[in-house]
Amino acid sequence: MRTRITFILLGVLFMSMPAFASTVGGTLSGGTVITAPSASPSAGEYGSAQSVELSASGASEIRYTTDGSVPSCGEGADGDVYSSAIDVSSSLTIKAISCYYEDEEGSSEVVSFTYTINIPALEPETQSGGGGGGNGPPVGFFGVGGSGQVLGASITPQGEVLGAYTSTEPQTQSGTTTPATSATPAPACEPLITHYLHAGWANDADEVKALQQFLAGELGIELPVTGIYDAATIDAVNAFQLKYWEDVLAPWVPHGLATDHTPTGYVYKTTSWKINQLHCGSLATPFPELP
Numbered sequence: 001m002r003t004r005i006t007f008i009l010l011g012v013l014f015m016s017m018p019a020f021a022s023t024v025g026g027t028l029s030g031g032t033v034i035t036a037p038s039a040s041p042s043a044g045e046y047g048s049a050q051s052v053e054l055s056a057s058g059a060s061e062i063r064y065t066t067d068g069s070v071p072s073c074g075e076g077a078d079g080d081v082y083s084s085a086i087d088v089s090s091s092l093t094i095k096a097i098s099c100y101y102e103d104e105e106g107s108s109e110v111v112s113f114t115y116t117i118n119i120p121a122l123e124p125e126t127q128s129g130g131g132g133g134g135n136g137p138p139v140g141f142f143g144v145g146g147s148g149q150v151l152g153a154s155i156t157p158q159g160e161v162l163g164a165y166t167s168t169e170p171q172t173q174s175g176t177t178t179p180a181t182s183a184t185p186a187p188a189c190e191p192l193i194t195h196y197l198h199a200g201w202a203n204d205a206d207e208v209k210a211l212q213q214f215l216a217g218e219l220g221i222e223l224p225v226t227g228i229y230d231a232a233t234i235d236a237v238n239a240f241q242l243k244y245w246e247d248v249l250a251p252w253v254p255h256g257l258a259t260d261h262t263p264t265g266y267v268y269k270t271t272s273w274k275i276n277q278l279h280c281g282s283l284a285t286p287f288p289e290l291p
Contacts, residue, residue: 028100032100033057035056035098036056036096036097036111037056037062037064037082037096037097037098037108039113040052042113043112043113043114043115044115044116045115046118047117047118047119047256048119048252048264049089049117049263049264051086051258051262052088052094052113053086054086058100059099060099060100060101061099062096063077063078063079063081063082063096063099064079064086064094065079065080066092066095068093068095071096071110072097072107072110073100073107074105074107079095085258087262087263088115089117089263089264090117091116091118096110096111096113097111119266189280189282189283191279191280191285192210192214192275192280195207196266196269197211198265198266199265200229206227208226208227208229209227211267212225215236215237218240237263237267238264244274245261246260249262249264249270252270256291269288270290273288
């Protein structure tokens with residue numbers, strides 16, 4: 001009889017302890033249905049950076065990881081608590097779990113969302129420099145055409161730069177004859193960035209060094225000049241893009257960028273254009289055509 005009473009008491013005690021659900025579709029005692037997190041946009045392959053939002057109906061919180069570890073709920077929980085959209089600028093896998101604490105402790109299964117970001121590695125277009133001239137510098141990127149004309153300057157058919165005085169005859173002023181002079185255009189400013197740069201690409205080391213030196217000065221930060229497109233360089237590029245978001249990021253929103261404050265971490269059309277404009281204010285490079 002005493003043994004039977006003991007089993008009954010243990011059964012009552014066990015039933016009163018909070019259960020920790022671990023399966024999708026479970027229902028807590030208060031009627032809350034446990035659901036695994038969903039992601040928007042859905043996992044898949046994309047040609048631009050994405051801003052991923054997680055949701056789970058009725059959950060107390062969502063925990064997630066992006067380093068391959070497994071998130072968990074309850075005491076000693078692992079993973080970050082989801083609070084805002086997750087910026088995905090390179091390929092990664094998000095693992096997430098829904099946590100429920102109000103009626104009784106419970107959690108969903110861990111779900112994974114894999115995003116593959118493939119941004120095309122395009123090179124600036126080039127065009128012929130004209131008869132006998134060979135290929136000129138890339139038009140619209142370097143700011144100089146194959147003919148040697150500085151963009152933004154008006155050229156007459158005879159090659160005269162409008163606004164500059166040129167003559168082959170002596171000029172007389174106030175009775176004084178002066179030797180003829182020829183206008184000498186100011187040397188064209190060279191662009192700093194001539195290739196698109198991205199972590200994991202076979203980037204030109206000298207150009208990466210030039211980028212790192214520019215960003216250190218522009219942002220007022222300490223950035224090692226290594227010639228390697230490393231994590232510190234990505235962070236600096238992101239900071240630069242956010243600083244000049246109106247010129248660098250906002251134009252990409254109609255072409256798939258999540259928001260005008262979603263940095264991509266790599267130097268592409270608008271980023272290289274803005275860097276070159278700041279590096280050399282005399283460049284009359286038109287804004288790049290997108291996408």
